[in-house]
Structures are given as structure tokens and as C-alpha cells.
Amino acid sequence: MAAGQPAASPCMSTIAGRINGRSKSRINIWTALAMATAVLALLPVGTLAVMAAADTGHLWSHILVHVLPHATRNTVTLLVGAGILATMIGTGAAWLVSAYDFRGRGFLEWALLLPLAVPTYIMAYAYLDILSPLGAIQGGIRWMLGYSSPREFRLPDIRAMWGAILIFGFVLYPYIYLTTRAMFLTQAANVVEVARTLGVKRSGIFWRVALPLARPAIAVGVSLALMEALNDVGATQFLGVRTMTASVYSTWINRGDLPGAAQIALAMLVVVVALIVVERWARRNQRFSHSAQRARPMQPVRLSGIKALIAFSFGFLPILVGFAGPFIYLVWSALKRIEHNGISAAIVRATVNTVTVSSAATVAVLVLGFAAAYAARLRPGTLSNAVMRTASLGYAVPGTVLAIGILIPVAWFDRSLDGLLRNTIGVSTGLLLLGSGAALVYAYAARFMAISVGGIEAGLSRIPASYDQAARTLGRDATGTFFGIHLPLSRTALTAAGLLVFVDCMKELPATLLLRPLNFESLSTLLYGEAARGVYEDASLAALIIIVIGILPVILLARMGTAEPHKAARP
Amino acid sequence: MATSSTALSIDKVTKRFGSLEALSAVSVDIARGQIACLVGQSGCGKSTLLRTIAGVEDIDGGTITIEGRVVTGSGVFVEPEDRNVGFMFQDYALFPHLTARQNILFGLKGLGRAAAAVRADETIARLGISALADRYPHMLSGGEQQRIALARALAPQPHVLLMDEPFSNLDRRLRDTVRQETVTLLRSLGTTAIIVTHDPEEALSLGDKVVLMHKGKVIETGSGDAIYSFPQTAYAAEFFSRVNRIPAHRSGDWLDTAVGRFPAPCGSSGAVLVYVRPQSVLLDTQGVAATVMGRTLLGEIEEVSLSVSGLETPLIMRTSARCGLDVGNTVQVKIDPHEIMVFAADESARSALPGV
Numbered sequence: 001m002a003a004g005q006p007a008a009s010p011c012m013s014t015i016a017g018r019i020n021g022r023s024k025s026r027i028n029i030w031t032a033l034a035m036a037t038a039v040l041a042l043l044p045v046g047t048l049a050v051m052a053a054a055d056t057g058h059l060w061s062h063i064l065v066h067v068l069p070h071a072t073r074n075t076v077t078l079l080v081g082a083g084i085l086a087t088m089i090g091t092g093a094a095w096l097v098s099a100y101d102f103r104g105r106g107f108l109e110w111a112l113l114l115p116l117a118v119p120t121y122i123m124a125y126a127y128l129d130i131l132s133p134l135g136a137i138q139g140g141i142r143w144m145l146g147y148s149s150p151r152e153f154r155l156p157d158i159r160a161m162w163g164a165i166l167i168f169g170f171v172l173y174p175y176i177y178l179t180t181r182a183m184f185l186t187q188a189a190n191v192v193e194v195a196r197t198l199g200v201k202r203s204g205i206f207w208r209v210a211l212p213l214a215r216p217a218i219a220v221g222v223s224l225a226l227m228e229a230l231n232d233v234g235a236t237q238f239l240g241v242r243t244m245t246a247s248v249y250s251t252w253i254n255r256g257d258l259p260g261a262a263q264i265a266l267a268m269l270v271v272v273v274a275l276i277v278v279e280r281w282a283r284r285n286q287r288f289s290h291s292a293q294r295a296r297p298m299q300p301v302r303l304s305g306i307k308a309l310i311a312f313s314f315g316f317l318p319i320l321v322g323f324a325g326p327f328i329y330l331v332w333s334a335l336k337r338i339e340h341n342g343i344s345a346a347i348v349r350a351t352v353n354t355v356t357v358s359s360a361a362t363v364a365v366l367v368l369g370f371a372a373a374y375a376a377r378l379r380p381g382t383l384s385n386a387v388m389r390t391a392s393l394g395y396a397v398p399g400t401v402l403a404i405g406i407l408i409p410v411a412w413f414d415r416s417l418d419g420l421l422r423n424t425i426g427v428s429t430g431l432l433l434l435g436s437g438a439a440l441v442y443a444y445a446a447r448f449m450a451i452s453v454g455g456i457e458a459g460l461s462r463i464p465a466s467y468d469q470a471a472r473t474l475g476r477d478a479t480g481t482f483f484g485i486h487l488p489l490s491r492t493a494l495t496a497a498g499l500l501v502f503v504d505c506m507k508e509l510p511a512t513l514l515l516r517p518l519n520f521e522s523l524s525t526l527l528y529g530e531a532a533r534g535v536y537e538d539a540s541l542a543a544l545i546i547i548v549i550g551i552l553p554v555i556l557l558a559r560m561g562t563a564e565p566h567k568a569a570r571p
Numbered sequence: 572m573a574t575s576s577t578a579l580s581i582d583k584v585t586k587r588f589g590s591l592e593a594l595s596a597v598s599v600d601i602a603r604g605q606i607a608c609l610v611g612q613s614g615c616g617k618s619t620l621l622r623t624i625a626g627v628e629d630i631d632g633g634t635i636t637i638e639g640r641v642v643t644g645s646g647v648f649v650e651p652e653d654r655n656v657g658f659m660f661q662d663y664a665l666f667p668h669l670t671a672r673q674n675i676l677f678g679l680k681g682l683g684r685a686a687a688a689v690r691a692d693e694t695i696a697r698l699g700i701s702a703l704a705d706r707y708p709h710m711l712s713g714g715e716q717q718r719i720a721l722a723r724a725l726a727p728q729p730h731v732l733l734m735d736e737p738f739s740n741l742d743r744r745l746r747d748t749v750r751q752e753t754v755t756l757l758r759s760l761g762t763t764a765i766i767v768t769h770d771p772e773e774a775l776s777l778g779d780k781v782v783l784m785h786k787g788k789v790i791e792t793g794s795g796d797a798i799y800s801f802p803q804t805a806y807a808a809e810f811f812s813r814v815n816r817i818p819a820h821r822s823g824d825w826l827d828t829a830v831g832r833f834p835a836p837c838g839s840s841g842a843v844l845v846y847v848r849p850q851s852v853l854l855d856t857q858g859v860a861a862t863v864m865g866r867t868l869l870g871e872i873e874e875v876s877l878s879v880s881g882l883e884t885p886l887i888m889r890t891s892a893r894c895g896l897d898v899g900n901t902v903q904v905k906i907d908p909h910e911i912m913v914f915a916a917d918e919s920a921r922s923a924l925p926g927v
Contacts, residue, residue: 472651477652485666
């Protein structure tokens with residue numbers, strides 16, 4: 001009897017669970033906030049575009065001839081090199097812990113994520129000291145070889161492009177590890193088994209099945225890692241590699257040339273767009289398909305004895321280089337510092353500053369991110385989707401670029417306000433937004449909005465539309481539904497997003513350097529300042545604080561196991 | 572026509588999703604205290620209609636009136652929270668962070684704390700769910716969740732209770748009991764209710780009024796008895812039961828078929844099909860010869876498919892007689908002439924259900 005057959009939910013599932021539209025005309029607080037968020041995100045990018053269009057005469061030609069070619073070449077070399085190295089480590093490690101089982105695999109599975117807690121500039125800072133000619137490693141090698149002075153024997157100086165590539169590769173591989181491993185976990189089992197029945201040998205599985213299968217995941221991971229590399233300002237400078245980011249920074253700070261900095265920044269945006277295009281191209285026609293069925297993990301090959309030891313060593317190497325090495329060094333030198341000098345007032349002040357600004361930014365990001373995601377839920381459609389994507393724009397924009405884009409309008413606003421008030425009522429406000437740190441909070445908010453929008457959107461999407469409708473028919477309006485249903489039910493998503501944003505703000509260096517108020521040091525700028533001056537004082541302690549707090553989201557990620565990296569939530 | 576006893580009036584309601592017309596000028600009136608069943612296949616528009624009544628979906632034309640007040644139409648749109656309708660969802664939509672009692676209290680905010688507590692207790696007592704009141708939804712079985720959802724929807728004493736496939740998440744045995752209890756409760760409270768279902772038998776057994784929908788249109792409206800026994804359309808006949816469609820030749824006032832001659836109904840003209848339900852095919856030594864092609868035991872009854880000369884498709888017979896037929900046996904069958912339905916051949920082709 002055909003008529004009796006259709007099983008379940010006919011219309012509910014096919015038609016978007018939408019809370020009507022006649023109130024479209026009414027301005028809703030959520031939509032207004034969401035729009036404001038998008039405008040705030042758009043302002044820096046728009047400013048750069050306007051700056052580029054403006055005529056700056058000789059400046060541009062100078063940059064075009066003397067700065068850009070060199071900086072671009074360096075940047076591209078660094079990105080390609082670090083990209084290849086990180087892909088090799090990340091994919092290899094993911095395959096190792098997915099296809100093989102050995103003593104210590106469970107530890108490697110989560111510990112391979114640990115380098116995520118180490119910002120590139122801390123990595124470079126630590127290795128500069130560890131590998132210095134007078135450092136422990138070179139000293140040890142000399143001792144073993146029987147030399148007595150660095151004059152007689154020294155390793156090549158890591159302050160070079162190859163050093164930067166090594167350091168970036170070892171600290172950024174977890175992005176690729178994370179996405180690729182998720183792919184292996186959710187997709188590989190069936191395909192691998194089918195391939196085996198079709199005659200592919202076990203040894204051929206990686207090249208013939210796993211790698212092609214992981215290509216979209218690798219593309220996502222690599223693009224995230226490279227955006228991080230492009231964003232870096234500290235490590236490349238410490239290692240003497242003049243990238244575009246470093247050029248933006250020095251053009252403004254050393255030459256005082258804001259339009260010039262803006263133009264290099266704009267050129268960097270071109271690189272970002274190119275990265276995104278390459279990523280889309282690399283996973284053309286391919287998507288992560290989330291199978292409704294519960295994923296069956298691949299059956300790993302059991303290793304024992306010497307083979308297990310070799311496998312573990314291979315898996316442990318990236319952790320040693322990317323986390324354990326610098327971490328142990330930092331603990332050791334921080335303890336030494338505390339032993340001799342105690343905890344300085346400077347480090348306490350920097351910690352308080354960092355926590356204050358990061359907390360303010362986290363609150364702003366959560367409120368605005370919730371608004372953007374919630375507006376899209378209330379009124380799904382192209383507009384609210386576009387608003388949500390625009391609000392998330394900042395994540396793809398390197399911190400330095402974003403900071404220049406913010407600096408220009410904010411400085412203009414500060415000067416205008418000051419001038420206006422001085423002329424009318426004789427009061428000077430000074431640099432209101434820049435001086436108070438508001439500009440910095442703005443930069444953090446714009447840069448990390450994607451994390452909160454993405455996380456909260458994902459959290460909200462797990463709340464069925466029928467809950468909204470049930471609440472509405474039970475007499476609650478949109479705001480009442482928000483407080484009664486959505487807020488309590490998305491608490492976990494909010495907490496996770498808040499933690500991720502807070503830690504990212506705390507680690508942030510490039511925008512902080514450019515937008516911090518005078519005499520304001522955060523943990524990251526304190527470290528940068530000491531490293532730039534070549535003194536090693538409180539920096540190790542600052543680095544240690546950043547890494548320890550940075551481990552929190554790594555634990556969160558490890559617990560989510562197969563989840564996508566939080567940074568995948570970018571436009 | 573809407574009268575003073577009309578609780579809900581839907582007048583020429585139209586709703587489009589892009590180019591798809593989900594509802595085309597749908598009109599239905601429900602009297603106060605009546606239980607109406609909206610029935611039809613997936614995507615026929617029945618759930619959409621329910622959602623437009625609740626106000627969680629807007630419409631593109633027409634008017635919806637609840638207890639004499641226009642809630643949607645002619646420039647008016649009353650927000651769902653101001654309509655005083657109860658909505659029970661297929662997935663129950665119980666809020667997972669609230670206990671059963673808190674779920675029920677959720678809709679009673681306007682009453683004030685004390686009155687709300689009294690009302691919640693009354694409802695809980697009435698539905699006999701006091702043992703469940705302090706549990707969270709995940710601690711409840713499907714049947715228990717169903718009762719909490721019903722209690723939550725009924726507690727604010729809505730003008731009309733809208734239920735979207737309220738029994739489809741229950742397993743078969745439980746479904747019949749819960750359905751019976753629910754209807755008994757609704758009748759004792761005098762609640763006006765609209766129940767959406769895709770199950771023809773459920774529709775026939777539940778409603779005072781059955782509204783059959785197809786492709787966004789109301790095909791037929793009537794009591795369960797009338798719509799089953801005297802369907803006005805071939806679609807309704809096929810929807811509510813399985814039928815044999817038998818081609819007929821008209822000769823004068825008679826219709827000649829491969830299984831016998833029947834009187835032509837008054838007013839019919841042109842090519843027609845005779846519809847015969849499987850239970851109206853009877854074993855009769857005076858009937859036409861048929862060969863047994865297959866047998867399926869369905870419990871109390873058995874279904875036999877028969878090959879009759881002159882018929883392209885097998886004739887399906889349902890019988891409770893254990894007559895010990897085997898494939899290949901020859902039997903004589905006739906059709907109960909009082910139980911045939913006659914529809915124009917072109918209408919029948921147009922309305923044919925897929926898969927019949």
C-alpha cells in the first residue's frame with residue numbers, strides 16, 4: 001500500500017525551520033549587532049583598499065623597486081618550504097598513528113598537537129638560544145668532538161631561510177596533522193578495505209589510497225598553517241628573514257611611512273587571496289562528506305619490538321622539536337631567572353595587561369559573534385549569511401595588515417576628536433582609542449571573530465529549529481527564547497569559543513606591536529622587545545606563561561578527538 | 572463557512588517556497604472541540620499548513636482566523652507567541668536542559684509564579700505523569716516524552732492544539748495505546764485539535780474530520796466513514812486502501828468488465844475504471860475463473876493474487892477464509908456489486924499514486 005509507506009517527517013525536514021518573516025521590516029537588535037560586527041570587520045580592509053587607490057607618488061615606486069620583490073621572494077620561499085615540510089610531518093604523523101598500533105600511540109595521538117601551543121616567535125626565540133654557538137647543544141657537540149672553542153667548530157647559523165623553514169615546519173604541522181587525521185579516522189576504513197580486496201598491497205595503501213583521499217584535508221590544513229606563517233612577525237625577524245610582514249612593520253615603525261606600509265599590506269592580502277584560491281583549487285569537487293553513519297576506525301597494524309620503537313621515535317620527533325625541546329629549555333631558563341632575580345614587576349605588569357586586554361576582547365568577540373550567528377538563525381538567508389561571513393573576514397587577514405588597516409581610521413578619529421574638543425571646549429583627549437587600548441581590543445575582536453562566529457554557529461546548529469518554534473508557540477518572544485533556550489543550550493560552545501579566543505589574543509604579537517598604547521607591554525611584546533634587543537631576561541618566563549595557557553585549548557582539541565581544528569571556521 | 576462555533580478558519584491560504592507552491596488556496600474550517608486530521612503523502616503541504624497556523628511560517632495569500640481573530644492575512648501577522656496555539660512536534664522538542672515540570676512551566680510564564688505552579692500541577696495530575704515530573708527528557712522513554720510534550724502543549728489551555736505526526740516516533744504496539752489515550756484526553760478536555768499524519772488508518776481512526784491533501788491542495792474533506800466508504804475522487808479511494816483498477820466497457824446502462832457486469836452509475840460518461848477493494852473480491856462458484864499466482868499470509872487474513880483472462884494486471888483478493896489454495900489452482904471469483912467504485916479513466920490516471 002503505497003500511501004501508507006512514507007516513513008517520517010515530510011515537510012519539517014525539507015523546509016527550513018524558519019520563524020516567519022512578517023517582522024522582517026522591524027529592526028531587530030540581533031540583526032543590528034550582526035551588521036555592526038560585519039562593518040567593523042570590513043573597515044580595516046576597506047581602508048587599505050582606499051589607501052592603495054590614493055596617489056602616493058614616489059613612495060609606491062620606491063616600495064615596488066626596493067622592498068616588494070625581495071620581501072615577496074622571501075615570503076613565497078618561506079611559505080613553500082614550510083608548507084612542504086609541515087605537510088610531510090603532519091601527514092606522516094597522521095598516517096603513523098592511524099595505520100599502526102604500538103606502545104605509546106595513544107600518547108602520540110594527542111601529544112602531536114602540543115606544538116599548537118607554541119607561537120612561532122617563541123619557537124624562534126627558544127631555538128636561537130638553544131642552538132647558539134655558546135649554547136648547550138653546540139657545546140655538547142664540541143665536547144664530544146674534542147674541540148674547545150666555537151672558533152674551531154660551529155654549526156651553521158640558523159638565522160637563515162632554512163632555519164625559518166625548519167622552525168615553521170615543526171611548529172605548524174599540527175594543522176595538517178589534525179585535519180588529515182580526522183579524515184583518516186572518519187573516511188579511511190571502508191576505502192582501505194575495498195582497496196585491499198582490489199589488490200592494493202598494504203605498503204601501497206598510503207600512496208595509492210590514503211594520500212589522494214586526504215588531499216582536501218591537507219589543503220585545508222596547509223592553508224591554515226600558511227596563514228599562520230604569513231601572520232608571523234617575530235620569528236622571521238629574529239631569524240633575519242625579511243618577509244612582507246616584517247617589511248610592513250619596519251616601513252611603519254622605522255620609516256614612519258604609513259601609506260607605504262598600507263601598500264605592502266595590500267600586497268599581502270593578494271597573497272592571502274592566492275592562498276585561499278589555491279586551497280579551493282586543491283580540493284575542487286571534493287568536500288569532507290560527513291557520513292551519517294558512525295565512522296568505523298581503520299584497523300591498525302600492530303607493531304612490536306624494534307619496529308614499535310622506531311615508529312614511536314618517528315612520531316616523537318616532531319613533538320620533541322616542536323614542543324618538548326623549547327618547553328624544557330624555557331622551564332629551565334625561567335627557573336634560573338626566578339632563582340636569581342625573583343619575579344619582576346615588569347612580568348607581573350605584562351601579565352595583568354595581557355589578561356585585561358584579552359578578557360575585554362574575548363567578551364566583545366563572544367557578544368558580537370553570538371549576535372552574528374544568532375541573527376543568521378533567526379533570519380536565515382543570503383543576507384545574514386553574507387553578514388556572518390564578512391564578520392569572520394579578519395581571520396584570513398594577517399595581524400600586521402589588520403593593524404595597519406585599523407591604525408589609519410582610528411588615528412584619524414583620535415586626532416579629529418582631540419582637535420575638535422581642543423578648539424571648542426579647550427580639553428585635549430589625546431589619543432583616545434589608541435591610548436586606551438580600545439584599538440587593540442578592536443584588532444583582536446576583528447581578527448578572532450571567526451572563531452566565535454564559527455563555534456557558536458556550530459553550537460546553535462545543534463539546537464533543533466523545533467525548539468525555537470516550541471518556545472514561540474509557548475508564548476516566548478525571540479528575546480525570551482534566546483535567554484530561555486539558546487543561551488543555556490549553547491553554553492558549552494560559548495565556553496569553548498571563549499577559551500580559544502582568549503588564548504589567541506594572549507599569544508597575539510603582530511597587531512599588539514602596532515596598536516598597543518605607549519609604554520604598554522603584553523607578555524608577547526615583552527618577549528619580542530627583549531629578543532629584538534638581544535637580551536634574555538624575563539622573556540623566558542613570559543614565553544612559558546603563554547605556552548602553559550596555550551595548552552588549554554590543545555587539551556580541548558585533543559578531547560574533541562576527531563573534530564576539525566578550531567581555526568577551520570574561517571571564511 | 573465560518574460560524575460562531577468555528578474555532579479555526581483557513582481561507583484560501585497560499586504559500587510558496589521559491590517556485591514550489593506548497594499550499595494552493597487551501598480552505599478548511601474546524602469547529603470548536605473538533606479533532607481534525609490532516610493526512611497526505613510526504614510533501615503534500617500538511618505540515619506547512621500546520622506551521623502557518625502556528626505562525627512559525629508566514630503565508631503568501633489568504634487568511635487564517637483563530638477564535639474569530641485574524642492572525643494571518645490582509646496585512647496582519649500575529650507573532651506565534653501571541654496566538655495561543657499549542658504545538659506538539661514530531662520530535663517533541665522537549666528542552667533538554669529543563670525537567671519535565673520546568674518544560675511544562677515554560678509556557679505558563681504569563682500566569683505568575685503561583686498560578687503557573689497550580690496549573691502545572693493540575694496538568695501533571697490530569698495526565699498522570701507526576702512520577703516523571705522531576706526527570707530530564709533524556710531520562711524518559713519515547714512514550715513518556717510524548718506525554719510530557721502533550722502536557723506542555725495543553726497546559727497554557729490553547730485555543731487550538733496542533734500536532735505534527737505526534738505518534739510516528741513511537742513503536743507500533745505503543746502507538747495504538749498512546750493514540751487512544753490522547754484522543755480520550757482531548758475529548759474530555761474539549762480541546763480543538765489538528766493532527767497531521769501520513770498514515771491513512773491513523774487518520775480514519777482519529778479524526779472527527781479528515782482532510783486529505785495532495786500537492787498543496789485539499790482533495791477531499793469529510794468524516795472518516797464518508798471519506799472511506801464514499802470517496803469522491805479516485806485519489807481518495809486509492810489513498811485509504813489498496814484497490815484493483817479494472818477497465819470497463821460501457822454498453823448502455825451497464826459496465827462490462829473481465830470480472831462481471833455492473834450497473835453504470837448515473838451521470839457517468841466516457842471511459843471509466845471500476846475500483847474494487849481486495850476484500851470485495853469473493854470466492855463464488857458462480858464467478859469467473861481465475862488462476863492463483865501467489866499467496867501472502869498477513870496474519871488473520873491472506874492476500875491472494877489471481878490471474879483473470881482479460882485483465883493485464885493480477886486481481887488481488889483478501890480473504891479470511893483458510894481455503895487451502897495453492898499456486899496454480901483454479902478458482903471462481905466474483906465482485907460484490909455493492910462495493911464497487913467507478914471513476915473516469917482520465918481522472919484515475921491523473922491521480923494515480925506512485926507505486927500502486
